[in-house]
Amino acid sequence: MAYGLLKGKRGIISGALDENSIAWQVALKAKEEGAIFTLTNAPIAMRMGAINNLAEQCDAQIIPADATSVEDIENLFSKSTEILGGKIDFVLHSIGMSLNVRKNKEYGDLNYEWMQKGLDISAISLHKFLQVAEKQDALNEWASVVALSYIAAQRTYSFYGDMAEAKAMLESIARSYGYRYGKAKNVRVNTISQSPTVTKAGSGIEGFDAFYEFAQKMSPLGNAKAEDCANYAISMFSDLTRYVTMQNLYHDGGYSATGISEDLVQMIQQQNQ
Numbered sequence: 252m253a254y255g256l257l258k259g260k261r262g263i264i265s266g267a268l269d270e271n272s273i274a275w276q277v278a279l280k281a282k283e284e285g286a287i288f289t290l291t292n293a294p295i296a297m298r299m300g301a302i303n304n305l306a307e308q309c310d311a312q313i314i315p316a317d318a319t320s321v322e323d324i325e326n327l328f329s330k331s332t333e334i335l336g337g338k339i340d341f342v343l344h345s346i347g348m349s350l351n352v353r354k355n356k357e358y359g360d361l362n363y364e365w366m367q368k369g370l371d372i373s374a375i376s377l378h379k380f381l382q383v384a385e386k387q388d389a390l391n392e393w394a395s396v397v398a399l400s401y402i403a404a405q406r407t408y409s410f411y412g413d414m415a416e417a418k419a420m421l422e423s424i425a426r427s428y429g430y431r432y433g434k435a436k437n438v439r440v441n442t443i444s445q446s447p448t449v450t451k452a453g454s455g456i457e458g459f460d461a462f463y464e465f466a467q468k469m470s471p472l473g474n475a476k477a478e479d480c481a482n483y484a485i486s487m488f489s490d491l492t493r494y495v496t497m498q499n500l501y502h503d504g505g506y507s508a509t510g511i512s513e514d515l516v517q518m519i520q521q522q523n524q
């Protein structure tokens with residue numbers, strides 16, 4: 252059911268790779284809620300081609316941009332305001348990648364060049380988006396910027412490798428830039444900390460299936476789906492959440508506040524019998 256929450260709003264949505272992507276679901280919902288927006292992804296991701304189907308469904312133009320390139324991001328913001336006919340009201344940062352995780356490099360044997368690349372792609376890129384937007388004065392007053400995070404920013408998850416550092420930095424940038432941009436233009440910046448979700452980025456993590464199941468059993472509501480994460484993002488882009496900023500918002504079915512669940516206790520008891 253649509254509510255017209257984003258009627259008249261202009262946006263930029265990054266990170267839609269295929270229909271499992273969280274950003275893909277956000278784009279579909281944003282369209283449903285009346286927004287117009289551009290889509291962006293790394294030039295290399297364009298080769299997979301699926302994003303063209305999404306663009307068609309959403310009447311959206313695609314502007315390729317490598318999230319590590321300031322020049323690409325400058326082009327992304329200036330083209331987006333031109334195409335959409337005015338300043339931007341919402342931005343989704345849904346970008347993450349660790350070369351160390353992808354190549355199964357252990358935490359005690361990290362390749363530091365890869366680590367720096369991963370931090371640049373997954374965290375510093377949020378700063379680049381915001382700095383470019385501010386310099387171009389590309390965002391409207393009360394615009395809302397949302398990036399996607401994971402609870403490994405607060406707690407250790409052995410399989411998550413150096414992405415934990417990337418998410419901690421991402422959340423810190425959301426706070427620091429949220430303060431700056433809030434003072435300057437009432438722009439708000441938040442992160443949504445999402446449950447494990449079956450996507451290309453998620454399932455690239457070793458042991459993901461077991462962890463997905465663990466989180467499912469730990470969360471009273473179960474793991475939050477990509478579609479529901481999209482609903483939350485839409486509410487954060489809407490005018491109904493205007494005074495929420497500089498927050499890391501858990502969207503995880505209650506996982507982050509649960510110590511241990513009955514389901515897990517039962518499972519362990521059964522194993523020990």
Ligand SMILES: NC(=O)c1ccc[n+]([C@@H]2O[C@H](COP(=O)([O-])OP(=O)(O)OC[C@H]3O[C@@H](n4cnc5c(N)ncnc54)[C@H](O)[C@@H]3O)[C@@H](O)[C@H]2O)c1
Nearest residue numbers: 266268272273293296318346347399447448450451452453
């Ligand atoms: N899937 C999960 O379990 C989960 C849980 C919590 C948070 N997240 C976060 O959600 C976000 C979206 O991930 P997803 O799960 O939808 O997976 P996904 O693989 O569909 O999306 C990741 C996107 O990052 C893009 N990307 C990678 N390098 C890039 C670059 N240099 N420039 C521009 N874009 C680049 C990819 O092309 C892809 O579209 C990520 O930040 C991820 O860490 C995912």
